[in-house]
Amino acid sequence: MKIIDARVIVTCPGRNFVTLKLVTESGIHGIGDATLNGREMAVVAYLQEHVVPALIGRDASRIEDTWQYLYRGAYWRRGPVTMSAISAVDMALWDIKGKAANLPLYQLLGGKSRERVMTYAHCTGKEIDSCLEEVARHVELGYKAVRVQAGVPGIDTIYGVAKREGERYEPADAELPAEHVWSTEKYLNHVPKLFAAVREHFGHELHLLHDVHHRLTPIEAARLGKAVEPYHLFWLEDCVPAENQESLRLIREHTTTPLAIGEVFNSIHDCREMIQNQWIDYIRTPLTHGGGITHVRRIADFASLYHVRTGFHGPTDLSPVCLGAAVHFDTWVPNFGIQEHMPHDPLTDSVFPHDYRFEAGHFVVGEAPGHGVDIDEDAAARHPYKPASLPVNRLEDGTLWHW
Ligand SMILES: O=C(O)[C@H](O)[C@@H](O)[C@H](O)[C@H](O)CO
Numbered sequence: 001m002k003i004i005d006a007r008v009i010v011t012c013p014g015r016n017f018v019t020l021k022l023v024t025e026s027g028i029h030g031i032g033d034a035t036l037n038g039r040e041m042a043v044v045a046y047l048q049e050h051v052v053p054a055l056i057g058r059d060a061s062r063i064e065d066t067w068q069y070l071y072r073g074a075y076w077r078r079g080p081v082t083m084s085a086i087s088a089v090d091m092a093l094w095d096i097k098g099k100a101a102n103l104p105l106y107q108l109l110g111g112k113s114r115e116r117v118m119t120y121a122h123c124t125g126k127e128i129d130s131c132l133e134e135v136a137r138h139v140e141l142g143y144k145a146v147r148v149q150a151g152v153p154g155i156d157t158i159y160g161v162a163k164r165e166g167e168r169y170e171p172a173d174a175e176l177p178a179e180h181v182w183s184t185e186k187y188l189n190h191v192p193k194l195f196a197a198v199r200e201h202f203g204h205e206l207h208l209l210h211d212v213h214h215r216l217t218p219i220e221a222a223r224l225g226k227a228v229e230p231y232h233l234f235w236l237e238d239c240v241p242a243e244n245q246e247s248l249r250l251i252r253e254h255t256t257t258p259l260a261i262g263e264v265f266n267s268i269h270d271c272r273e274m275i276q277n278q279w280i281d282y283i284r285t286p287l288t289h290g291g292g293i294t295h296v297r298r299i300a301d302f303a304s305l306y307h308v309r310t311g312f313h314g315p316t317d318l319s320p321v322c323l324g325a326a327v328h329f330d331t332w333v334p335n336f337g338i339q340e341h342m343p344h345d346p347l348t349d350s351v352f353p354h355d356y357r358f359e360a361g362h363f364v365v366g367e368a369p370g371h372g373v374d375i376d377e378d379a380a381a382r383h384p385y386k387p388a389s390l391p392v393n394r395l396e397d398g399t400l401w402h403w
């Protein structure tokens with residue numbers, strides 16, 4: 001089953017998505033997500049210049065060999081651009097294999113380990129009270145788990161806390177990055193108050209998550225983990241930037257708050273030490289950035305040896321193609337934890353028709369062959385690429401900081 005066409009499709013139905021479409025001689029096609037928020041065109045160039053020419057004429061059934069060809073063959077290994085490109089190819093090839101076998105992806109992986117997959121929603125508010133209203137709204141929608149982020153008195157804008165009421169998310173919105181000002185002390189003093197209020201209003205059954213978005217040092221993260229222990233978080237996410245995996249050890253030694261990390265990782269080598277040493281509880285590397293199903297499956301299997309579960313990144317800047325494939329993966333993977341869910345808007349959903357369903361706080365996988373997501377190319381063409389950037393963060397004295 002030879003690949004006869006490979007197309008890179010860029011569309012912006014509200015935000016930018018990069019999709020790779022592979023067509024085989026038998027007429028079966030498969031698609032993969034290659035979206036790298038704020039750096040989309042780097043992956044487009046990588047695919048178009050270096051990957052697409054090597055795909056034409058290859059046997060679409062050889063998923064593992066193609067993965068190794070693109071990874072080892074390039075000589076320059078790893079990195080988000082390379083790995084997003086490889087991920088898209090891999091996802092598209094699994095989609096083709098499923099369609100050729102007339103089986104949904106989860107069946108190819110080993111069948112169902114569960115009937116449905118628990119998701120968590122984002123609840124944000126400029127003040128604690130408006131955040132509580134958002135939690136109430138999501139509980140009403142059936143969510144069993146919510147990520148809670150609130151504005152902090154004295155900090156003007158925080159990425160991850162919606163600027164306007166009712167907005168779920170802050171999109172990349174300027175051609176050059178907006179600049180935010182950050183204060184660790186103000187933040188650390190405020191977060192425990194937020195979780196005290198949420199527990200007081202909603203009791204102890206609701207799963208609560210919080211994303212630090214890499215803004216702390218290890219000892220500050222340890223302090224935060226300890227401070228929120230009474231509120232029994234499901235996880236504390238990305239509490240430090242993790243190029244230095246060893247920093248997780250210090251945090252782990254100080255707190256029983258579960259730790260999740262890895263949305264910016266793209267290889268097993270980014271998390272090998274922290275998994276092996278059991279310094280974390282959840283690994284978040286998504287299929288779109290972690291080398292597709294082939295490589296993320298390797299990470300998940302390795303993690304299962306150390307009681308680490310999956311909790312895939314699922315923001316609206318990953319396309320429904322990634323989410324669809326993730327729902328299949330989540331349905332199969334034995335060491336599943338939770339799936340992030342930020343609903344795509346109706347326009348995006350119309351560009352990417354799909355068969356996964358949301359029901360009472362969970363995703364239910366579809367039965368269509370492959371990963372069950374397609375792209376409407378005419379609709380995609382109506383929404384051309386728009387340059388957009390994520391913000392940067394500075395401390396109050398002007399120092400450029402993590403975010
Ligand atoms: O946990 C999350 O969902 C994330 O932190 C996102 O909000 C990222 O910031 C975004 O995906 C960057 O592109």
Ligand SMILES: [Mg+2]
Nearest residue numbers: 211237238263
């Ligand atoms: Mg995050």
